[in-house]
Amino acid sequence: MMDKIYNTLFICSGNSARSIMAEVILNHLGKDRFRAYSAGSHPRGEVHPLTLQVLSGKGYPIEGLRSKGWDEFALPDAPKMDFIFTVCDKAAGEACPAWPGQPITAHWGFADPVAVSGNPEKQLKAFANTQFQIATRIRTFLSLPLARIDRLSLQNQLRQMGQDRAE
Numbered sequence: 001m002m003d004k005i006y007n008t009l010f011i012c013s014g015n016s017a018r019s020i021m022a023e024v025i026l027n028h029l030g031k032d033r034f035r036a037y038s039a040g041s042h043p044r045g046e047v048h049p050l051t052l053q054v055l056s057g058k059g060y061p062i063e064g065l066r067s068k069g070w071d072e073f074a075l076p077d078a079p080k081m082d083f084i085f086t087v088c089d090k091a092a093g094e095a096c097p098a099w100p101g102q103p104i105t106a107h108w109g110f111a112d113p114v115a116v117s118g119n120p121e122k123q124l125k126a127f128a129n130t131q132f133q134i135a136t137r138i139r140t141f142l143s144l145p146l147a148r149i150d151r152l153s154l155q156n157q158l159r160q161m162g163q164d165r166a167e
Contacts, residue, residue: 003032003033004033004147005032005033005034005035006030006033006035006082006083006146007035007036007037007079007080007081007082007083008030008035008036008037008082008083008084008085009036009037009038009039009070009073009081009083009084009085009103010022010023010026010036010037010039010084010085010086010087011039011041011070011084011085011086011087012038012040012086012087012088013041013042013088014040014042014043014044014067014114015038015039015040015043015044015067015068015069016040016043016046016047016048016051016067016114017047017048017050017051017112017113017114017127017130018088018110018112018113018130018134019038019039019040019087019088020038020047020048020051020055020065020067021051021054021055021130021131022036022038022085022087022134022138023036023037023038023065024036024060024061024062024065025055025060025131025134025135025138026138026141026142028060029135029138029139030138030142033142034142035079037073037079038068039068039069039070039072039073040067040069040070041069041070042069043067043068044067045067046066046067047065047066047067048113048114048127050123050124050127051113051127052065053124053127054124054127054128054131055131058131058135070097071097073097073099074097074098074099076100080100080101080103081099081100081101081103082101082103083103083105083106084099084103084104084105085105085107085108085158085162086105086106086107086108086109087109087110087134088109088110088112089107089109104154104155104158105155106155106158106159106161106162107159107162108137108161108162109162110133110134111126111129111130112130113126113127113130137161141158141161144157
């Protein structure tokens with residue numbers, strides 16, 4: 001019997017770094033259990049080059065990644081989401097579309113590596129740190145026995161994970 005595949009959407013404002021990282025990492029680590037997507041409330045239209053560099057440097061696949069708006073996932077023919085995570089404070093404060101199916105939602109804030117200025121080494125380090133934090137949070141998420149946790153408890157655990165910020 002086929003186990004359930006959970007659709008998960010990661011939202012940020014620009015969809016060029018944090019949400020893209022989360023999409024790639026969950027798709028890779030979640031393999032046959034999850035199908036991850038990402039979107040932005042105001043997408044930049046391109047994935048940040050350092051996002052691609054950090055992800056490919058860790059061995060994650062980066063083919064086909066694109067910056068896209070969250071409106072794609074509010075359409076009637078869009079995949080029904082089981083989970084929706086905002087990964088930046090700006091997107092968490094915005095009015096989101098009505099998501100069909102009442103997905104479980106949580107805010108998992110991560111510092112924006114795009115906002116870091118300075119020399120290229122400092123910027124690359126910011127992207128690498130964000131990638132590490134996202135991967136750590138996703139590994140914790142993947143360790144949860146989703147099929148055995150009631151919806152309210154799961155919602156609370158996921159929201160609590162978002163409170164455990166290491167910025």
